[in-house]
Amino acid sequence: MRMREKFATRLTVHRSANHMYAQVVSPEGDRILAQASTLDPSLREGKTGNVEAAGKVGDLIALRAKEVGIAKVAFDRSGYKYHGRVKAVAVAAREGGLEF
Numbered sequence: 001m002r003m004r005e006k007f008a009t010r011l012t013v014h015r016s017a018n019h020m021y022a023q024v025v026s027p028e029g030d031r032i033l034a035q036a037s038t039l040d041p042s043l044r045e046g047k048t049g050n051v052e053a054a055g056k057v058g059d060l061i062a063l064r065a066k067e068v069g070i071a072k073v074a075f076d077r078s079g080y081k082y083h084g085r086v087k088a089v090a091v092a093a094r095e096g097g098l099e100f
Helices: 051-067 084-095
Strands: 010-015 020-025 032-037 074-076
Touching: 010 051, 010 084, 020 051, 020 084, 032 051, 051 084
Parallel strands: 010 074
Antiparallel strands: 010 020, 020 032
């Protein structure tokens, strides 16, 4: 992580075998400003561990971030490769209006 991005608002992702999680974390790292996951009741129908579900999480996190006034974030993939479900969250969040 570059020094200037160290204190940026971050979009972090976490994946498990069955679910996908995304959070927008404050620059200080002490508050969650927005969150979305496949555990959300609106995303629970159907499979939750595939690329399609991850895209829905990206759409939802972008919507919720914009609701609290956040438009620019640093993407934190938490050590996961930028591939598959992690990439699907990022692409959907960008299409939803987040800049990173």
